Amino acid sequence: MYSAVVLLSLYLAAVKAQQVGTSKAEVHPPLPWQKCTKSGGCVTQSSGKVVLDANWRWVHTTTGYTNCYTGQKWDTSICTDAVTCAKNCAVDGADYSGTYGITTSGNALTLKFVTQGSSGNNVGSRVYLMASDDTKYELFKLKNQEFTFDVDVSNLPCGLNGALYFSEMDADGGMSKYPNNKAGAKYGTGYCDAQCPKDIKFINGEANVVGWNGAPNDPNSGTGNYGTCCTEMDIWEANSMATAYTPHPCSANGQTRCTGSECSSICDQPGCDFNSYRMGDKSFYGKGLTIDTNKKITVVTQFITSDGTANGALTEIRRIY
Incomplete structure (x- = not known):
């Protein structure tokens, strides 16, 4: 299976750029995690940290503090075309707790x-798990492995989506592929998923300014001509009332830019999901039910292969609570 970046999000969206600003230093909140084997037990990865997606960050001119993008519009005096915009605009450091409501305590993350x-x-946020060098995303190879986390959705009502998922992004956020991208994974660049989202403001080191139109239901977002696609594995999409886990394979390998109708044909956008309620068990997941969402839940996802090795064909994605 592909190498994938783990993402955690509480959803809606905002702004993205390619140069690096100097208004605020970028300090990634620590989030230690454990890597476990049968023979060696569990070893804490104490260097673990999280980084905020660039789509939520303040984007301004490299020479000052004028917004490159405000509300639903690009500043066309700064962003005359896709390449010029990427060169003229910088993404800055984030106030994780004060502005975005992102905090860590020990091995716990709160969004x-x-x-x-x-x-x-x-509104909302999306963060990625960083590798030990603090400039690349942590990559996971999932076949013949299991992934476990605890989650508290007791205060997450119907209509909201607290998500944890894998996405086939570049480890450096696309920095080495695209010369105009000077920010890289350290500032949360390079997002993609199987929906091929067109609301990402910088893709492949260029601004998504061509054909940009404001979103009808979001005063701070819009869509351009380009989308950004890649394979996605939704480990957890849930609130206190419902949950699903869903693989979304794509025909392209790695992060791929698309345009027009092409964006709906590269990936399996609906995916192959499992939702216990939709499958007929209406007493399994929810408040006071078998999986009681009034309490913290331990979620285990196993990636079973045909021969019990990381080289075998993936035959099952198994969920255990």
């Missing part, structure tokens, strides 16, 4: 849906 900050309200 707030709405955070009231000095510049207004922030």
Whole structure:
């Protein structure tokens, strides 16, 4: 199976760029995790950290603090074309707790849906797990492995999506492939998924300015002509009322830019999901049910292969609570 980056999100969206600003230093919140084997037990990866996706960050001119993008519009005096915009605009460091409601404590990560900050309200967030060098994403090879985490969705109502998933992104956020991308994984660049989202403002080191139109239901978002596709494995999409896990394979390998109708044909966008309620068991998951969402839940996902090795064909994705 592909190498994938793990993402955690509480959903809605905002802004993305390619150069590096100097207004605020980027300090990644620590998030230690464990790597376990039958023979050696569990070893804590103490250097683990998380980084905020660049789509949520402030984007301004490299020579000052004028916004490159405000509300649903690009500043066309700065962003005259895709390449010029990427060269003229910088993404800055993040105030993780104050602006975005992202905090860590020991091996626990908390994402707030709405955070009231000095510049207004922030809605949602998306973070990635960083590798030990703090400039690349942690990659996972999933075949013949299992992935385990604890989650508390007791205060997450119907209509919200607390998600943990893998996405086939470049480890460096696309920095080595695209010369205009100077920010890289350290600033959360390079996002892609199986929906081939077109609301990503910088793709392949270029601004997604061509054909950009504001979103009808989001005052801070829009879509351009380009989307960004890659294989996605939704380990956990859930709230206190419902949950699903879903593989989304793609015909392309790795992060791939698309345009027009092509964006709906590269990946299996609906995916092959398992939702216990939809499958007929209406007493399995929810408040006070078999999997009681009033409590913290331990979620185990196993990637079973035909021969019990990492080289075998994937035959089953198994869920255990």
